[in-house]
Amino acid sequence: MLTSRRDFLAYASTGLGGIALTALLAEQGLLANDKIPLRPDIRPDSPLIARKPHFAPKAKRVLAVFCSGAVSHVDTFDHKPELVKRDGQPLPGGEKLVTFQGAQGNLVKPLWAFKPRGQSGKMVSDLLPNLATLADEMCFVHSMTAKSNTHGPGENQMSTGFTLDGFPSTGAWVSYALGSENRDLPAFVAIPDPRGVPQVGPNNWGSAFLPGVFQGTPFTADKPLANLNRPASISEKTDADTRDFLKFLNDDHAKTRASDSQLSARIASYEMAAKMQLRAAEVADLSKEPRAIHDAYGTGDKDKWKSGFARNCLLARRLLERDVRFVQLFNGSYAMGEGVGNWDGHKTLKSQYETHAAILDRPLAALLTDLKRTGLLKDTLVVWVTEFGRMPTFQKGASGRDHNPKGFTVWLAGAGVKRAHSYGATDEFGYQAAEKIATIYDLHATILHILGLNHERLSFYHNGIERRLTDVHGEVLEGVLA
């Protein structure tokens, strides 16, 4: 860990701004050493080279599963016996409550029964029967809260820490901090749902004001990385000779400009591109996977959304296996009619969730099982999130639940976190977080912590502010750490 001022200056990317700030802060005694901004030293010619974390990490890479549309916690992972008991009665204090779409109906018990699972006996509903069998692997955070009750800002906050557009995504922060262990694949891959991109699209994986090299690269098992392949109209030989000639031109050009690292970086980027063409094609080629694996994920399902998501799950494992630093896997797309493309169950939650759960459950359970089987779970952190929760009531005059940012559930698994553990709690109905209330800042701080990063120090100067993933908030959720 770098603590001295000199170390910091050597480590920080130089820029008069940074030095001025540090000097200023030191002068005013405003920062303890453990809060001095740490900007990774980004070498322009190899920006993605692996960098050391701030302290010994528990995980080397992250799989973030994002269920877009706001998954109802009370119908999945947050068991509330009182909600079952008071089914059909009004939510106390709910008469005047105006949520996103308006007025509340009565409390409605979970639409799927909860049962004890695994050795821990953790109560999980029947909506996700395969994932439920893995409850012993999971560390639930039941006391999550979000800042917005609208999908756009909500999804922004879960992925970038800010409700507004234009802030770097968690994956971008992580690849900015740690670089990549694999130079032939992107450091950060985003895998959108087969039905389409999530609700705020690329803002989930954008680099915003961080250098573009740290943005997530979107591709799926069925839609390869854009512009990856040599166009069919160009033969292999033509392509090879063209690139040789290009190399010759560039080398010649660089000879008289020997000191310019920008030029050598660009030459190197073409070599990396060639390697990436091989590796990315290889990683997306699922044909070599054994039959049993395909069956476990369900890649051959007749339903194209189910098999598409299954292939994405399998792709995620292959990316993690090849040391891609951050894989963001989406289940649920942009809204294409209420509750059609994603988990936004306002009106007819039962039928909508049966559709979505059937897509999510088996492949994701297979992926988790597979990560465990291959040992990847030992140094991979899995984070399952959604932008906010849903109300324990039905909306007035409807058979679905409205948005609820006041309490919801996420879960973590794998490296650095407790197994079979539940952290925090909502009130008796699952309406508001009540015990050990956690914020998205806290969740992000925890993710960074498990990766060996101090969320208060990892920063990037943008327009007057040392920006952090966690803004000026966030505390590591010590209770979830193994």
Added chain:
Amino acid sequence: MHRIAFVALPLLSWAVASGLGNEPPKGSTTPAAVDFARDVQPLLAKHCVSCHGPDKQKGGLRLDRSADALTGGDTGKAVVPGKPADSLLLKKITSKDAKERMPPRDPLSAAQIRTLSAWIEAGAKWPATETIADKHWSFQPVKRPPIPVSREPKASVAPNPIDAFIVAKLSDNGLSLLPESDRRTLIRRLKFDLLGLPPTPEEVDAFVNAKDANAYEKLVDKYLASPHYGERWARHWLDAVRFAESNGFETNQPRPNAYHYRDYVIKSLNLDKPFDQFVREQLAGDTLGADAATGFLVGGAWDEVKSPDITLTLNQRADELHDMIGTTGSTFLGLTVACARCHAHKFDPISQLDYYGFKAVFAGVRHGERLVRTDAGIAIAKEAERLREQLSELEGKFTALEPHADPVATETRRTAVNPRLNTERFKPVKAKFVRFVVFESSSAEPCIDELEVFASGPKPVNVALASSGAKAVSSGNFPNAPSLHSLAFLHDGKYGNGRSWISNKPGRGWVQIELAEPTLIDRIVWGRDREGKYLDRLPTRYRIDVSTDRESWSVIASSDDRTPFAEGASAIPNGLTVAERAAWLKLTKQIADLRKQLTDVARGQMAYAGKLMAPEATYRLHRGDATQKKEVVAPGVLSELGPKLHIPENATDPDRRAALAKWITSPAHPLTARVIVNRLWQHHFGTGIVDTPSDFGKNGARPSHPELLDWLASELVVPANPDRKVGGNAPPGPGGPDTPQPWSLKHIHRLIVTSATYRQSSAANAAGLAKDAQSRLLWRYPPRRVEAEPLRDAVLFVSGKLDLKMGGPGFDLFEPNGNYVKVYTPKKQFGPTEFRRMIYQFKPRMQLDDTFGAFDCPDAGQIAPKRNVSTTPLQALNLLNSTFMLQQAGHFAERVEKDAGADIGAQVKRVFALAFQRAPSNKELAAATKLVKDHGLAALCRAVLNANEFVFVD
């Protein structure tokens, strides 16, 4: 502190009785003088400021600055001069309740309490001490510094003050300027820099061979006078102001007429509009005959997903205004005013009240379109009127071909309903109420984009319009996306899915129009989406009733006599003769064309420049929380920085913005001129003199050449240096016969690009690299990669396909899509429409172009005053393999074949001339010739468009 020990006040006896003090009060009634700086300030600094200072403002209180301390915190005035007993500060430090008492851990001694009390009693004088506002460099007035005397005169170039500053600093570091670049390099540098395009081989030859000693200056004049200058430099400005043409957030719907602001910026730069005027227009253009300019205010993201939830609504509004406050502060002042939303600025003298004063300035501005007054306005209105008359005539003819509806008919004589347009003709009937009842739809909740009811007569008019006084009610409305679907859109005269009504029930629903007065009607026209993008949600079984009293209704038309609905069925009425059928088809096309023309004409008059209305009340918000209102705040400018200016509390919306603009553009403002000249410098050299171009505050970078920055700022506002224009005919400025007008940006450009500093070679040398690897001291011209936009433009330029048409709506690099959450699918086919300069790309927020976006294009989520430059393998893949690049490599090859003929040697030379503006070496010629022989000319073109020499400028 000895003296203080003797100070005591009767008023304070209760304090001592609390048992906190060690010393009993003395009965003296003559307060001894308390020295603020010596006695009070250190005490506050030591015991209070850690929680009530720049870092934290617990309870909203700040005790390190007079203005804040005297204002107090959330619970009231901390200090009431002359009245210690009324001062919360005293109450707090003397409270008996340990929970209430301040400081929470170590209570003050009685002596310390007496000091504070005495100070308040004596009037709480807070003498002016040196504050950040007094000390920080950028907050001091701009003073024109003397020009350093050159120690090593350069005879080759006429003296330019910029060089004197640069050379002085270089020699302090044992460095010097390099010789001037060769002319080929120079023209390439200059044209990319000023116009964002490569020079043609012919331009290069002419310049290289020019005998004229002023050839370079003439080139500068030519480029500065080129309209492409505005296109190049507008991009820099649009980055800094986060301009994009879609709303962002979830729906990210386009703003089809936001381009007016882009055109305004391009035009203003080309006209060399004085910068102060440029600023004033962007803040208050509505008062200055420049309506489109206020597109600046609303250029940021806007969440159109609305809700009955009041907290959400308040937060959304607060965020909208926050964006305007932040962008205004950063863009014009280089200050992060936005940082004072929750508490006083951590580094700069900007209080929370200052933030809310700014907020009150913008409190009348809302996102949306506004009618813009342009010179062309009257002509446009006339044209629209002419088109409308034509349309009405055509529709009359068209309708005549439509069979009458017959609600009691059993056979299906009429065509099936179609999503675009359906006409119901019937015998004239008197109606006050018209009801359209849907029983079945093709899918989901039924949608009607417009319901038109025509009065019978020779000149049929639509009497259902809200603007004609008609009113609409319905069985229920779709709750989502109210900006696209609402009842009001049923009869607003606007077509398309984006202005439509949708029912709240799948397959059914009704709407009813109450006409302004009972009218004889004979035709009703309706559609699901007259723009033809949407085919779903079509009412397929319906009935139309009319009534004069809303009691008795008669059915005038229904779907019963129509052919059953089938997707893609013909819309041509049944039973037409061949001639009628031809006429029908012709009329359909004519009507569609006319409608489009009308839409375009109407759209031309509206611009996404903000809706301006009476300002709403502005409150200070506790910790920036939109639900925690504190006191009302009047509009204001920053209280501690810049000239003083008072804005009347009841000023109108335009007056507020005009006042702020006036303050920002005051020649005495220390920031405005410094910030803009620094932006110009940044784009000429790659890095600004201040490397944090939108933050000149304490947290920003220090200037590398502070005197030069001030000299440039001063020269902008009070030009005294002759403009080296060779053949200009601009009127002389006040500084003398050859000096330009004040605030002329082109004057500063000209000074910079004619300097020896700018013209020097970019070659590296060991001495320079060792001392200053980043070339901040400018011992060489820093070479750099061109940005995404000039790169794409250059590709099209050399391929011969670039369309230099200026202005107007942009071209779209994404497939059309009308989902209410817009889906951005990159286009894979490109034609001439997409071959315009990239500044004219319809720029969606958060969605980058598939090919060039990876070259660090800003996403316009937040401001991007300085772009990153990163190098990634994905950029390489995009330039090698994208459809666009391959297509252009092909066009490039075709062009070269045309230019150079069949000889491969000549072709290679032409490729090098166009792309690199030079001849190939023998080695290059040989290698390139082989490549062409083996794989064709397009292979060479593809390689060259990927070459470092193509994408870098020396």
